[in-house]
Amino acid sequence: GKGGAHRSWPRKQNWTCLCSCWQGEGAGLHQRGSASRPLSAQPQRPPGPAGRHPNTELTVILPRWGGSAPPRGGCGRAGRGRCCPGRRLGDPARVRLRSRTRPGPEAPPEGAELGWVVTYPLWLIYSTIRRLFGSPRPAITLKDPEVKYALRLIDKEEVSHDTRRFRFALPSVDHVLGLPIGQHIYLSARIDGALVVRPYTPISSDDDKGFVDLVIKVYMKGVHPKFPDGGKMSQYLDNLKIGDTIDFRGPSGLLVYKGKGEFAIRPEKKADPVTKKVKYVGMIAGGTGITPMLQIIRAIMKDKDDGTVCQLLFANQTEKDILQRSELEEIQVQHPNRFKCWYTLDKAPENWDYSQGFVNQDMIRDHLPPPQSDVLILMCGPPPMIQYACIPNLDKLGYAKDMRFAF
Numbered sequence: 001g002k003g004g005a006h007r008s009w010p011r012k013q014n015w016t017c018l019c020s021c022w023q024g025e026g027a028g029l030h031q032r033g034s035a036s037r038p039l040s041a042q043p044q045r046p047p048g049p050a051g052r053h054p055n056t057e058l059t060v061i062l063p064r065w066g067g068s069a070p071p072r073g074g075c076g077r078a079g080r081g082r083c084c085p086g087r088r089l090g091d092p093a094r095v096r097l098r099s100r101t102r103p104g105p106e107a108p109p110e111g112a113e114l115g116w117v118v119t120y121p122l123w124l125i126y127s128t129i130r131r132l133f134g135s136p137r138p139a140i141t142l143k144d145p146e147v148k149y150a151l152r153l154i155d156k157e158e159v160s161h162d163t164r165r166f167r168f169a170l171p172s173v174d175h176v177l178g179l180p181i182g183q184h185i186y187l188s189a190r191i192d193g194a195l196v197v198r199p200y201t202p203i204s205s206d207d208d209k210g211f212v213d214l215v216i217k218v219y220m221k222g223v224h225p226k227f228p229d230g231g232k233m234s235q236y237l238d239n240l241k242i243g244d245t246i247d248f249r250g251p252s253g254l255l256v257y258k259g260k261g262e263f264a265i266r267p268e269k270k271a272d273p274v275t276k277k278v279k280y281v282g283m284i285a286g287g288t289g290i291t292p293m294l295q296i297i298r299a300i301m302k303d304k305d306d307g308t309v310c311q312l313l314f315a316n317q318t319e320k321d322i323l324q325r326s327e328l329e330e331i332q333v334q335h336p337n338r339f340k341c342w343y344t345l346d347k348a349p350e351n352w353d354y355s356q357g358f359v360n361q362d363m364i365r366d367h368l369p370p371p372q373s374d375v376l377i378l379m380c381g382p383p384p385m386i387q388y389a390c391i392p393n394l395d396k397l398g399y400a401k402d403m404r405f406a407f
Contacts, residue, residue, distance in 0.1 A: 138174060138175065138176045138209060139171070139172065139174050139175045139176070140175070140176065140177075140178035141170050141171060141175050141176065141177050141178050141212075141248075142177060142178040142179065142185070142248070142249075142250050142251055143178070145249065145250055145251055145252060146249070147249065148188065148247040148248065148249050149171075149247065149248045149249070150245040150246070150247055150248075151168040151169060151170065151212070151245060151246065151247075151248050152168060152169045152243060152244070152245050153166060153167070153168055153169075153240050153241070153242055153243065153244050153245070153246070154167050154168065154169045154211065154242065154243075155167035155242070156240070156242070159215060159323065160320055160321060160323075161320070162217055162218050162219075162220065163215060163216070163217045163218065163288070163321075163323065164215070164216055164218060164237070164238060165203070165213055165214070165215050166213070166214045166215075166216065166237060166240075167211050167212070167213050168211065168212050168213075168214070168246075168248070169210065169211055170209070170210050170211060170212060172210070173209060173210040174209055174210070175209060175210065176206055176207065176208065176209055177202065177204075177206055177208075177212045178206065178251070179202065179206050179250060179251050180206075180251055180256045180257075181206070181256065181257040181295055181296060181299045182253060182255040182256045182257045182263070182292065182295065182296060183201075183250065183251040183252060183253040183255075183256060184199045184200060184201045184250065184251070184252055184253050184292065184407070185199070185200060185201075185202065185248050185249065185250035185251065185252065186198065186199055186200075186248070186249045186250060186252060187200060187214075187233060187237075187246055187247065187248060188246075188247045188249065189233065189236055189246055189247065191232050191233070191236050192232075196232050196233050196236070198233040199252070200214050200216065200291070201291035201292040201295060201407075202214055202291070202295075203215045203291050203294065203324070205295075205298060212248075215288060215291060215323060215324075216234055216237060216288065217231075217234065217287060217288045218230075218231065218234040218235060218237070218238045219231030219234050219235070220235065221235065253407070254266040254267075254268070254269065254405075255405055255407070256273070257296050257299055257300075258275075259299070259303060259306060260303070260305070260306050260307075260308070261277055261278050261279060261281075261306065261307070261308040262275060262276070262277050263275070263276045263277075263278065263376060263405075265405060276376060276402070277374070278308065278374050278375060278376045279307070279308065279309065279374040279375070280308070280309050280310075280311070280369035280372075280374060280375045280376075281296070281300075281308055281309070281310045281311070281369075281375075281376050281377075281378060282311050282313075282364075282368035282369050282375065282376070282377040282378070283296075283297075283310065283311065283312045283313065283368075283377075283378045283379075284313045284315070284359060284364070284368070284377065284378070284379045284380075284381070284385075284390050285312065285313070285314050285315065285379075285380050285381055286314075286315045286316070286359075286380070286381025286382055286385045287315075287316060287317075287321065287323070287381060287382065288323065289379075289380035289381035289382075289407070290314060290323050290324060290380075291380075292378075292380050292407050293312060293378065293380060294324055294327070294328075296310070296378070297310050297312070297328075297331060297339065300338070301331055301334070301335050301338065301339060307338075308338070309337075309338050309339075309369070310338065310339045310340070311339075311340045311342075311367060311368050311369055312328070312339070312340065312341045312342065313342050313344065313359065313363055313364065313367050313368060314328070314341060314342070314343050314344070315343075315344045315345075315346075315358070315359050315381065315385065316343070316344075316345055316346070317345065317346045317347060318345060318346070318347050319345060319348070319349055319352075322343060328341050329341065340367070342354060342355065342363070342367040343355065344356060344357060344358075344359060344363060346358070358385070358389050359385065359389040359390060359393065360389070360393060361393040361396055361397060364393050364394065364397060365397060370397075371397060371398045371399040371400070371403060375399075375403055376403060376404070376405065377394060377399055377403055377404040377405070378404075378405055378406075378407070379391075379404065379405070379406040379407065380406070380407040386406050390406075391404075391406075
């Protein structure tokens with residue numbers, strides 16, 4: 001101000017907010033024990049040059065997370081008009097504070113105001129930076145493995161003649177499913193009056209926000225002689241309409257991939273997990289059994305520091321049944337030293353470059369890592385494939401039980 005009237009702080013001061021709705025509670029600026037009086041009752045001093053009050057004035061930005069906010073639409077107290085019109089709850093409030101000289105034992109000690117003026121801006125800067133540049137964890141959908149979460153179908157795509165991709169919306173666009181690598185979920189629905197529950201592994205990544213994708217083979221009624229009624233859950237899903245919901249539950253499963261070749265495997269559901277560190281992962285997948293394998297492959301290839309090598313033997317009935325083929329072959333091109341993929345078909349076309357027939361001893365020996373302590377063989381597919389093709393041939397080749405795991 002003019003004449004240097006505003007260059008020094010009064011020695012003893014009491015802070016009072018010029019907005020009456022903040023007095024005594026907005027930012028805790030009244031000295032403890034002092035009463036909050038209306039501005040008209042406060043001792044006034046003659047105005048200084050240019051009509052300004054000769055006392056020091058300070059403008060402070062109160063952040064949206066600090067203190068109580070003015071009532072919606074302003075305080076509207078009688079005789080004061082609308083001192084904070086249109087201010088919403090939680091909005092940053094610009095409050096002008098006036099310093100008044102007030103003698104007596106209630107005044108704060110000399111230097112207290114300077115300490116507050118110095119520390120408050122530093123705290124404000126720190127809080128703002130943390131709020132703007134912090135990386136909070138995304139919201140988790142599957143918070144409790146014992147709770148069912150109804151998710152809405154938002155898209156359905158025909159992948160092949162008997163396979164569909166179903167996309168379900170998560171609670172918000174900021175949610176992730178919350179499924180550890182190697183785990184699966186359960187879908188449950190009442191079908192013809194009976195509760196039907198089936199396990200599935202999402203094809204989408206757990207980094208994807210707002211949705212989860214399932215790729216499911218639909219077993220139609222009257223197609224497979226061994227299953228004349230077809231698949232109850234797969235047909236139920238195929239008949240869902242956009243906007244319908246189904247219950248998800250999870251995570252569930254006995255295996256979790258921790259990264260850098262480390263697996264945590266439970267021998268049984270209630271047992272403590274056993275850690276297995278490996279360098280090579282062999283995979284035998286049949287049909288939609290590719291989904292947990294792809295989940296692990298993606299996680300390994302995404303981490304440049306993960307040197308684990310994956311070798312996949314993928315069995316299907318026909319060439320058009322091979323799911324995610326383009327993605328698998330793209331991964332093989334991008335990571336030729338870390339991922340190998342080999343196919344076998346029940347019915348192979350002419351000039352087929354890969355194997356034909358059921359999984360056998362020669363296929364395992366030629367396209368999967370040999371049995372040794374730093375190897376783990378993962379299996380997922382139809383039960384007959386696991387029981388009659390995979391396990392007997394792994395036994396013949398000398399793979400110990402602690403070197404293999406079936407989803």
